[in-house]
Amino acid sequence: MSQWDTADAGFEQNLGAARAYHELHGTLAAPRGAAIMDVQVGQWLTNIRRPGGLGKDPVRAARRAAQLAAIDPDWNPAERGWTVDWQRHNAYLTQLLTDGARPAAIVPGVTRHGDDIGRWLASQRRNWDRLNAEQQRRLAELGVKKAPPARKALSKSTVASGPRAGGEAFQTGLKALRQYMAREGGMPGRAVVEQLPDGTEHRTGIWIGNQxxxxxxxxxxxxxxxAEAGVDWAAG
Structure with a gap:
């Protein structure tokens, strides 16, 4: 068996695991640690999404991409302009609504496959203007709307009028946190380091833990x- 035949056999085996994962979850936006059929399917999908991950031969790569797209057209969310986490949460939201839930009933604490879809949904509505046009379109098709501006405007006014709106370090941390949550739809883990628009790096995970x-x-x-940024413990 040639090296190419071996590679194709390995790909087909992993593709079978991907199909099984999709049958169970309705999406190929698996978290990196996901496993099924004794295959680390989450890590495999992460690897093949990378540039050149489908192989150096363009014909073979195109064929493999078509096989993945036949399972899930959104198997590579980066091509759409968003993250795997966003795609997975959106897929689970779609499933909840298809099962009969109403958007208003999907509040923080409502989960699917362990992901807090209610919390993610609240973040999308709150950070609507940071979503790209296709993300907004997909959510709108599900009946999701931008959060009313009144509460946000009030919160900003409150922050601005405070005698110590946190100082420069606090505001930098807040900016990094908002940027992360708008992109990922959830709180950062302790190891998260966020790159800000000015090129500086911020240890956002450690910072929010310290707060x-x-x-x-x-x-x-x-x-x-x-609280306005979506931090649950700050609102209590």
Whole structure:
């Protein structure tokens, strides 16, 4: 058996696992740690989405991409302009609505396959203007609308009027947090380092952990800013 035949056999085996995952989850936007049929299908999908991940031969790569698209047209979300996490949450939201749920009933705490779809949905509505046109179109087709501006405007006013709206370091952390949550739809893990538009890096995961640890020392303006950004513990 040639090296190419071996590679094709391996691809077909993994493709079978991908089909099984899609049958169970309705999407190929698997998290990296996902496994099925003794195949680390999440890591495999991560690998093949990378440039050149489908092989160096363009004909073979095109054939493999077509096989994946036949299972899930959105198997490679980066081509659409969003992340795998966004695609998975959107797929699960679609499934919940198809099952009869109404958008208004999908609140934080409503989950599917372990993902908090309600929390993600609230973030999409709140950060609507940061979504691209196709993301907005897909959500609108599901009956999702941009969050009313009144509460957001009030929160911004509150933050602006506070005597210590957090200082420069707090505002930088808040900016990084908002950027991450708008893109990923959830809170950053402790290891997350966010790159800001000016090219600087911010340890956003550690920063939000520190804010939570010193919650009692944050003033109302800071708490309001965090709550507006979607931080659950700041709103309580």
């Amino acid at each position: 939570k640890a010193r919650r009692d020392k944050l003033d109302q303006a800071q708490l309001a800013a965090l």
